[in-house]
Amino acid sequence: MSAVDGVAFMPPNPHPPPGRTDLRCGLVADHLDVGGIGRVIEMLTEGLRSAGIEPVVVCPRDGERSARLRALGYEVIVAPDARSAGVALESAGLDVVELHSAPAHLVGAVLGSDVPVLPVLHNTEIHYARLQWRATAALFGRAEAVIAVSEIVRRFHLERLPATPHDKIVVVPNGAMTMPQADASARSRAREHLASVLGARLTKSAVFVSLVRYDSQKNVAGTVASFLEAADSCHVPVHLVVAGEPSDWLEYCRADALRRRHPRADRVHLLGNSDAATLLAAADAFLLNSFFEGWPLATTEAVAAGLPIVVSDSGGAAELVARAPEGSMLIGNATGPAGSVSDRSARAARRRAARQRNRPELAAAVSAVATAVAQAATGGPGGPADDSYGVMVDGHARLLRAVGRTRSTVIAPSKQHSA
Missing domain, CATH: 3.40.50.2000 (Glycogen Phosphorylase B;)
Known part of the structure; x- marks a missing residue:
């Protein structure tokens, strides 16, 4: 995009x-x-x-x-x-x-x-x-x-x-960095552009963006499966847009297979490399469900853009939720305790992508954020000024x-x- x-x-x-x-x-x-x-x-x-x-x-x-x-x-x-x-x-x-x-x-x-x-x-x-x-x-x-x-x-x-x-x-x-020129008009144009790229109607929907590489660390397949559970249960129409480099085509194919076999396949959109600022300006919230991170830059940019975030416990996640807009949520790591992630635990969680241990928690968090977005009095992202x-x-x-x-x-x- x-x-x-x-x-x-x-x-x-x-x-x-x-x-x-x-x-x-x-x-x-x-x-x-x-x-x-x-x-x-x-x-x-x-x-x-x-x-x-x-x-x-x-x-x-x-x-x-x-x-x-x-x-x-x-x-x-x-x-x-x-x-x-x-x-x-x-x-x-x-x-x-x-x-x-x-x-x-x-x-x-x-x-x-x-x-x-x-x-x-x-x-x-x-x-x-x-x-x-x-x-x-x-x-x-x-x-x-x-x-x-x-x-x-x-x-x-x-x-x-x-x-x-x-x-x-x-x-x-x-x-x-922040987006000082992204006013309501620019965000509206970004939203219209995203809807055109996806071929989807996004009015009255809550759009979650996940800016990640398609690889085993980022747990894209598990994220898609858990998000689709939220799409089933949430009374607000929700869409997930994943965008990034397909460095591991197997991870992309696993995520796409889980998407295709679900009745709400049209709620998940898998894109390649895209302009991060435009996607964040078009979105209502940000989602990251990695197995491990150091300090996720895309999540940091989402906070700087004023978006509420839903992130799994990993490096920097708790700190980012603390300074993100109200309603942001920290969920458990799909592998177990964040400080104990290993190759073995990540492989095991990847094998059960369709039923990961944090799936109900992620689905509930997505539903809660989507409901808050729908009920918000103002239509644009907000939050404290970011000086990160x-x-x-x-x-x-x-x-x-x-x-x-x-x-x-x-x-x-x-x-x-x-x-």
Whole structure:
């Protein structure tokens, strides 16, 4: 689904020009167009320059997001292998590097340099084996500090690496920009556009959006099955729109099979990559039923857009519900206690997608939110002003300055090259 004019996430100080900064920071990550981490990199790139820190993005290949950042005047270095990564980091003149779930060849190049390192932990890595935890321990030993995006992620890593000093891992939650220009007229256009794309009548309906990749972590099949139970019982017509990258076609096919065999199949819509801001502007509520998360960026953006949320217990979920509009709900995790999620428990929950343990709770929460939406005196999303983007940028900037080698210089206009 494409964008609608007047609906976009925007930083408070859009795209400041290069100016006087005292630090060059490498934001080193994997491919930027897959998952929420790429969006975090994009937001930090725009925010850090306003904080007096010049960002330099380093990733293994180009894509839409890297091209967009270059067009805005930010430096992006593409390093597809170990040799190019080493050359790029040596010539970039970096004072500090943040590592955001970067591929091994970029991590190796960073650790082979003398640049201070600040790893950023984005998830509870339930898939890690002993060798990967050994590498993570070595990375923590090299780092002056570590950022975790939620308290659950912090505790998860401390429990598995007990030799790590507890004060070494600092929680800086992910934030989200707001949509300052998305007035009632823009939201109405977004709703009409969504109805046209779906070929559905959405008047007097409560539309829930779930912005997720189709993969086993996000539990799309289980979400669809549980939502359809709500569609059966709720007196308000409810629709679920799932949109994201089909990184696991099996998960998409399982979700679609559950949808197709249900009498209310027309209430669930499975889309590919879509404009997040437009979907959130068109929606009445947000739904996320993942098995595990670090701090879900799409949910953060939904809160920033003023939507009530229904989220399963995972990293950042309780904190997001606490600052979301009234009526938002935290439901149990489909695997059991959120702090005990494992590969085994996630596989078991995935096998019973049609009858997961939190299905009645999710259906009841969807019905309650839909009823509240229908009864609301005003038609648009609401809630307290969201400052999570500024808090995120300030948290990263503070730690980057503490860890990095400060140098006062005037940064020249951004270069555009690949290593």
